[in-house]
Amino acid sequence: xxxxxxxxxxxxxxxxxxxxxxxxxxxxxxxxxxxxxxxxxxxxxxxxxxxxxxxxxxxxxxxxxxxxxxxxxxxxxxxxxxxxxxxxxxxxxx
Numbered sequence: 001x002x003x004x005x006x007x008x009x010x011x012x013x014x015x016x017x018x019x020x021x022x023x024x025x026x027x028x029x030x031x032x033x034x035x036x037x038x039x040x041x042x043x044x045x046x047x048x049x050x051x052x053x054x055x056x057x058x059x060x061x062x063x064x065x066x067x068x069x070x071x072x073x074x075x076x077x078x079x080x081x082x083x084x085x086x087x088x089x090x091x092x093x094x
Contacts, residue, residue, distance in 0.1 A: 002030065008070040012037065015066050020059060034080035039063060043087040056085045056093045 005028070013026045016039060025040035039059055043052055060083050071078060087093045 004074070004076050005035075007074060008067060008076065009037075011070050012039075012063055012066050016059070016063060019062060020055075022055065023059075034082055036082050036084055037063065037067075038084045038086060040086050040090075041093075043085070043093060052087070052093060059085050060094065 009028055017023045022041040022043050024042055027038040029036045063083050085093045
């Protein structure tokens with residue numbers, strides 16, 4: 001499973017780093033299921049939470065689009081997954 005997803009993970013890392021200045025890293029885990037795709041960022045919660053929420057939503061939508069395109073291109077079957085965006089101090093933002 002990991003080998004089939006390796007090119008997708010590489011695309012997520014490369015394309016997300018080009019699009020979002022806040023991006024600082026990537027991780028994934030197949031255990032426990034479902035697949036977890038973790039996007040590490042420099043985002044932090046603020047009193048204006050809607051700014052952070054909007055940026056998190058943009059990142060998730062962008063990563064989903066990359067996955068859809070690459071999965072179809074590589075004929076990788078669709079599996080359940082969670083996209084997790086982490087901010088400062090490794091705190092989950094979504």
